[in-house]
Amino acid sequence: ATFEKAKVVAENRRARYDYHIEDTYEAGIALTGTEVKSLRFGEGSIAESYAEVSESGIWLINANIPEFSHGNRFNHQPKRPRKLLLNMREINKLHGAVARQGMTLVPLSVYFNGRGRAKVELALAKGKKAPDKRATEKERDWKREQGRLLRDRG
Template sequence: MSRPKPSTFDKKKTVAENRRARFDYSIEDVYEAGIALTGTEVKSLRFGEGSIAESYAEVRDGEVWLINSNVPEFSHGNRFNHEPKRPRKLLLHDREIRKLHGAVARQGMTLVPLSIYFNGRGRAKLELALAKGKKAHDKRATIKERDWQRDKQRLLRDRG
């Protein structure tokens, strides 16, 4: 019997976050995936360097790959240092990969990375979202709702 998954992920240290993704996409499901990294990539991430702002994930040959993420070269690395923008394999269960592949192929969904972090055991993890792109009017509605919430909090604070 498998262990039940926690409802939220155990984030100890967030390295990189894609804040724009929650604005550009409506998030359906969120998965936690491990990342296959080399030693110098892990050291760079531990120093807080790395970016997933323009990155995305895709399913290729039954495997999920993180494309266009930037982990800069480690400053004290030698000639065996890693390539900064190489595709990185994401570690997911087969059932999850099949589900992601079906959603991307049939429903036109997108795999968007939300954040890279280290969990309680010190492993580098990626928060991967199955998302659908928002239209311009949806983005305007999001901005309007956010502004209203801010004004409402301000009014309650001033009157209360």
């Protein structure tokens, strides 16, 4: 699935290297005002973050949205857990996959959609073992080499 991304704030570039991506979902995020402002300034990082399924829903853990520079005492905590907004069917599906097949929920990117809402692109993923990573690397290098060869010939 491809989602409409008017403005990408943060990307997790390593995710595709560290995980086999099975499926992607678009989730809303429950944010405070200062968090939204920080994101609008293009600040935020999801490099070390993941999502967790609990009784009360799905939570984005360890995503860092720095404090808003002009915020006052109502400023937010940069690393607080944030609730992800998905519909019940999606939540149940993700819950099942995480519980049964040992999958991981990895955020791939945080962005604003066309309507100006902050969204998370959430991937249902399986961790890669070292040999898989080597294979990924090999494939990437070969693709690069292919491009080079075609360029030089053509």
